[in-house]
Amino acid sequence: MAQDVLVIHRGLALMLCEDTAILEETLRAIEPLDLHIRRLGDRALLVPADQIDGILETLESEGTFPRLVGSIGDAEDVEKSDEPVAEEAL
Amino acid sequence: MSTHPGKKQSSQGPLTHSELLALLERGYADASLRFFARCWDVDEDLEEVATVAKEGLSSPIDLVALEPTARAVFGMIAERGGRVRGENLRRDLLLRGFGESQSTIRNLIVRGWIVALPNPGEHACNLNTVLEKETFLQRDLAVLNSTFSRLDEIVDEEALDAPAWSKAIPDDRPATTDNLELNLLHICALIRRDPLKLNKDGTPNRRSLGRVARGISMPGSHGEVAEDLDLHDAQQFDYLTFVVSLARELQLLVNRDETTCRTDDDALARFFHSDGAERDRRLLDALQRLRFWNEIDSLRLSRSASRNVDEDHFSQSESTGQPLIGARGFVVSVLRRAHFADWVALDALAQLCTQLDRHYLDRTLCQLPRKPDPNEFIHAVLERTLVWAGILELGKAEGDQRLARLSERGARALGLADEVTPPEPGGCLIVQPNFEVMVFLDNAPVTVLHELYRVGERRKLSDRVATFQLIAESVQRGYALGADADALQKLLDSHSHAPIPETVAFQLGDWERVHRRLTIHLGGAALRHPEPERFDLVCGQLEHDLRDTAVELIRLGPRDAFVTDAAHPALQRAADSHPSLSLDAMGDPPRCLYFVDPLVMMVDPYECDVETRVELERVARALPDESQPRSLFFQLDPELIEKRFPEAPLEGICQFLDPRCEGGLPSAQSLRLQSELDKPPKIHVESEITVLTFEDLDAAERFRQLSEAPDVIARRLGPTTFAVIADQLALLDEIVDELQLNRREELFEDS
Structure with missing residues (x-):
C-alpha cells in the first residue's frame, strides 16, 4: 500500500454547490440516474466526467442550468426512427 | 479622336501608328507583316503598313451594315477605349446575350479590322498561326486608331444592341443572405436544446426536424413558416435539408454519431461574431463544399409534380453533393471573373459558364451517376444554391426574359465589393416589461440576434420584426453558454430604443445568481493526500504556480482539492516533486x-x-x-x-x-x-480405487477396445489412465497375465 502519496484523479468533474441545500436538491434530482458520485463535504460532488451529460440533461429538464467551466461533452440518446411511423412517410 | 462620356479608356487605347511600327519591328514575324499588307491592300513595307493605323483603311468599314454580333464587338471595344482582352470581350458579349462570338472575332481579325497584338515580351508573333490555333482570345485585341475615331457612330446609334435591362423587375421578395443567416441561427439555436435526430438512412427525422423548423422562413416568403410547415412537402423538406447541410459545412452543426446532429456553440459564436465580409466568404465557401445536398435533384424536385422522392437526396450521410464541389467552384469562379455589376440575362450567365470551359464541366459531370447536362447543373447552381443563399437575385425584363444580378452581399462574397450599405443607425430593439424583446431585423446586427437566440426563445417572426421572450430557463441556459447579466444588460441597453425596464434588469441579475448556485467544472483533476500538513504544502505550491492563470485550485477539505485544468503543467510538476499516484476515472480502474x-x-x-x-x-x-x-x-x-x-x-x-x-x-x-x-460446484470423492496406467497411448487404446474392457473399466480418467471396477481386479489380473503385460505396482503417493 502506498503511503503518503499525492493522488491525482483525472477525468472527474466537480459539481460545486452554493450551499448544502442546493447540494441536497441536486442529489435528489439526479438520484434516479445510476451514477458514481463521491460527496465531499457540504458543497462538493465529484463525478466521472463521462457521466456529466446525463446529469446536465436531468438538471435542465428540471429548470436548472448550472454554470459550466471547461468543455462540455455530449449525451447519447435515441430518437425513434421515421421508418416505423406510418404517418411520417412521405 | 472622339471621346465617349462615361467610357472607360484603356491605358493603351487603340493601336497607333508608332505602336504598330514598333510591334512590326520587334513583336510580329515577317509573316504578320505580309498578313497586314494583304488585308489592308498596301505594300509589304513597315512604314506603309503602320501608316494605315493613322490614315485608315483604303476601303472604310461600313459599321452600320455589319451583322449584329460584329457591331457589338466594335461597340464593346469602343466602350473599353479601343483595346480589350479577347477572352473578356467574348465573356462580356456572352453576358449581354450575344452568344458565342469567337468566330465573329476571328473573321474581324482575318479582315484586318481588329488586330490581335503580340503578348508582352513575345517576338515573331505569326498571326496566321494565331488564327490557325485560335489563340487570339488569349491576346489583347485592338482597333486601329483611325477606326476608333469612327466608333462613335455605333455607340451613338445604339448599334451595340445590348439589352439595357433598364426596366428590370426584381422578384418581390428575394431570398437574402440575411434571411439565410437568420434561418441558420434559428435552427442551430433550437438544435442546441433538442439535438436533431437522424434516421438510419441519414435523413433528418421528420418529427425531430419539425420541432426546430416552424420558425424557419422559406426563401421568398414572408415571415416564419409556422403552421404551414409540412415536412411531407418535399420542397419544404428540401430547403430544410439545405440549411442543415450548409450548417454542417460551416461546422455550426456537428454529427456526434450517425444518429444525432448537435450544435457547436463555440463555432456558432465564432461565425456570427466574425465581420460581415468574413461571414460572406465562409458562406460562399461552404456553399461550394455542400456534401449532403445537391442542387440538381433539388431543382428537379421543385419542377416535379410527383411526391415520390428519392430519400437519398435528403440523407445527411449520403454525400450526393460531394461530386459537385469542383463544378460549383467552377461556376463561382466564372461569376467572379464575369465581374457584372447590374442585371444580366440568366441564360447568358449560364451560357457564359458553359462556354468558358466547356470540357471541364463535361468531364466533371459525366462522372456522376445520372450525368446531368452542364446547362442543367449551371442553372441549378445559379437558380437554387446561389439564389437561396441570397448571393444572386432574380428578376424579369419586359418580355419575361429572366435576369440575374449579384446582391450586395453576393458581390462582397465574390470579392467584387468591399462594403455593403450599412444598416440604418439607431436602436434595433425594444425590451418590454413582460420580458419580450422586439427586434427590428432591418437594422439589427447579427451579433445581437445571436445573443438573443442564446438567452431567449424566439416566439414570432413577422416580415421585419422578430420577437424573443426572456424566461428563466432560456436566460440561465444562455448564462450556461457563456453569457452574463452585465454584458447582456449592456447589449440590450446599447441597442434599445429606450432603457430596459428596471424589473427586467433586476431579473436578469437574479437569474444569474440562481444560475451560479451550481457550478460544474469539467476537464479538471481532483487531488487527495492523506497528510493534511503535507497537502497544505502541495496546495500552496500549486496556488503559487497558478496565480497568474485562469486555472483555479479549489480546496474541498484538509485532504481534498480540485484543480480546474488537469492538463496544466503545474499539476505535472506537483506530481513529479511528490510521491504520487495518478488515476483516470475514464480509463482502466486501478487494482486496488x-x-x-x-x-x-x-x-x-x-x-x-x-x-x-x-x-x-x-x-x-x-x-x-x-x-x-x-x-x-x-x-x-x-x-x-x-x-x-x-x-x-x-x-x-x-x-x-x-x-x-x-x-x-x-x-x-x-x-x-x-x-x-450459483449452484455450488459438485465434486466426487472416491477412495480405494485401482488406477491402471499405460505408458503409451496406443497400448491404452488397444486395451480399451478389448471385449472384456467394459467389464473391467469403471471410468477412463485420461488418455492412458483407467479406473478399474473394484470387484473386477481378478479379471484384470487374468487379462494382464494372458496378454503378458509388464506390470508394476505403485502406491498413488509415489507416482
Missing part, C-alpha cells in the same frame, strides 16, 4: 482491492477511484470495526450482489472485481462466489 479472507476485501480509500468506491458500497457491507483510515474492509454480500446485478449476479460481480484485483480475481474467491451465487 485485496482479498484477505473469503469474500472479505481490504481497500485503501486513497488508491481507490470513485466508481470502485461507489460500487463497493452497492455489493458489499463495510466492516467498520476492522477498518482503519487507510485500510477499509468490506465483505461481499450475495444479497446485495443479486440486487445490483439481477440478471447475472455471478457474471456481474466477477466482471467488477476481476480488473480491480492484482492478478485478477483469485480463483478461490470466484469459486466461493459461485457457491454463493
Whole structure:
C-alpha cells in the first residue's frame, strides 16, 4: 500500500454547490440516474466526467442550468426512427 | 479622336501608328507583316503598313451594315477605349446575350479590322498561326486608331444592341443572405436544446426536424413558416435539408454519431461574431463544399409534380453533393471573373459558364451517376444554391426574359465589393416589461440576434420584426453558454430604443445568481493526500504556480482539492516533486482491492477511484470495526450482489472485481462466489480405487477396445489412465497375465 502519496484523479468533474441545500436538491434530482458520485463535504460532488451529460440533461429538464467551466461533452440518446411511423412517410 | 462620356479608356487605347511600327519591328514575324499588307491592300513595307493605323483603311468599314454580333464587338471595344482582352470581350458579349462570338472575332481579325497584338515580351508573333490555333482570345485585341475615331457612330446609334435591362423587375421578395443567416441561427439555436435526430438512412427525422423548423422562413416568403410547415412537402423538406447541410459545412452543426446532429456553440459564436465580409466568404465557401445536398435533384424536385422522392437526396450521410464541389467552384469562379455589376440575362450567365470551359464541366459531370447536362447543373447552381443563399437575385425584363444580378452581399462574397450599405443607425430593439424583446431585423446586427437566440426563445417572426421572450430557463441556459447579466444588460441597453425596464434588469441579475448556485467544472483533476500538513504544502505550491492563470485550485477539505485544468503543467510538476499516484476515472480502474479472507476485501480509500468506491458500497457491507483510515474492509454480500446485478449476479460481480484485483480475481474467491451465487460446484470423492496406467497411448487404446474392457473399466480418467471396477481386479489380473503385460505396482503417493 502506498503511503503518503499525492493522488491525482483525472477525468472527474466537480459539481460545486452554493450551499448544502442546493447540494441536497441536486442529489435528489439526479438520484434516479445510476451514477458514481463521491460527496465531499457540504458543497462538493465529484463525478466521472463521462457521466456529466446525463446529469446536465436531468438538471435542465428540471429548470436548472448550472454554470459550466471547461468543455462540455455530449449525451447519447435515441430518437425513434421515421421508418416505423406510418404517418411520417412521405 | 472622339471621346465617349462615361467610357472607360484603356491605358493603351487603340493601336497607333508608332505602336504598330514598333510591334512590326520587334513583336510580329515577317509573316504578320505580309498578313497586314494583304488585308489592308498596301505594300509589304513597315512604314506603309503602320501608316494605315493613322490614315485608315483604303476601303472604310461600313459599321452600320455589319451583322449584329460584329457591331457589338466594335461597340464593346469602343466602350473599353479601343483595346480589350479577347477572352473578356467574348465573356462580356456572352453576358449581354450575344452568344458565342469567337468566330465573329476571328473573321474581324482575318479582315484586318481588329488586330490581335503580340503578348508582352513575345517576338515573331505569326498571326496566321494565331488564327490557325485560335489563340487570339488569349491576346489583347485592338482597333486601329483611325477606326476608333469612327466608333462613335455605333455607340451613338445604339448599334451595340445590348439589352439595357433598364426596366428590370426584381422578384418581390428575394431570398437574402440575411434571411439565410437568420434561418441558420434559428435552427442551430433550437438544435442546441433538442439535438436533431437522424434516421438510419441519414435523413433528418421528420418529427425531430419539425420541432426546430416552424420558425424557419422559406426563401421568398414572408415571415416564419409556422403552421404551414409540412415536412411531407418535399420542397419544404428540401430547403430544410439545405440549411442543415450548409450548417454542417460551416461546422455550426456537428454529427456526434450517425444518429444525432448537435450544435457547436463555440463555432456558432465564432461565425456570427466574425465581420460581415468574413461571414460572406465562409458562406460562399461552404456553399461550394455542400456534401449532403445537391442542387440538381433539388431543382428537379421543385419542377416535379410527383411526391415520390428519392430519400437519398435528403440523407445527411449520403454525400450526393460531394461530386459537385469542383463544378460549383467552377461556376463561382466564372461569376467572379464575369465581374457584372447590374442585371444580366440568366441564360447568358449560364451560357457564359458553359462556354468558358466547356470540357471541364463535361468531364466533371459525366462522372456522376445520372450525368446531368452542364446547362442543367449551371442553372441549378445559379437558380437554387446561389439564389437561396441570397448571393444572386432574380428578376424579369419586359418580355419575361429572366435576369440575374449579384446582391450586395453576393458581390462582397465574390470579392467584387468591399462594403455593403450599412444598416440604418439607431436602436434595433425594444425590451418590454413582460420580458419580450422586439427586434427590428432591418437594422439589427447579427451579433445581437445571436445573443438573443442564446438567452431567449424566439416566439414570432413577422416580415421585419422578430420577437424573443426572456424566461428563466432560456436566460440561465444562455448564462450556461457563456453569457452574463452585465454584458447582456449592456447589449440590450446599447441597442434599445429606450432603457430596459428596471424589473427586467433586476431579473436578469437574479437569474444569474440562481444560475451560479451550481457550478460544474469539467476537464479538471481532483487531488487527495492523506497528510493534511503535507497537502497544505502541495496546495500552496500549486496556488503559487497558478496565480497568474485562469486555472483555479479549489480546496474541498484538509485532504481534498480540485484543480480546474488537469492538463496544466503545474499539476505535472506537483506530481513529479511528490510521491504520487495518478488515476483516470475514464480509463482502466486501478487494482486496488485485496482479498484477505473469503469474500472479505481490504481497500485503501486513497488508491481507490470513485466508481470502485461507489460500487463497493452497492455489493458489499463495510466492516467498520476492522477498518482503519487507510485500510477499509468490506465483505461481499450475495444479497446485495443479486440486487445490483439481477440478471447475472455471478457474471456481474466477477466482471467488477476481476480488473480491480492484482492478478485478477483469485480463483478461490470466484469459486466461493459461485457457491454463493450459483449452484455450488459438485465434486466426487472416491477412495480405494485401482488406477491402471499405460505408458503409451496406443497400448491404452488397444486395451480399451478389448471385449472384456467394459467389464473391467469403471471410468477412463485420461488418455492412458483407467479406473478399474473394484470387484473386477481378478479379471484384470487374468487379462494382464494372458496378454503378458509388464506390470508394476505403485502406491498413488509415489507416482
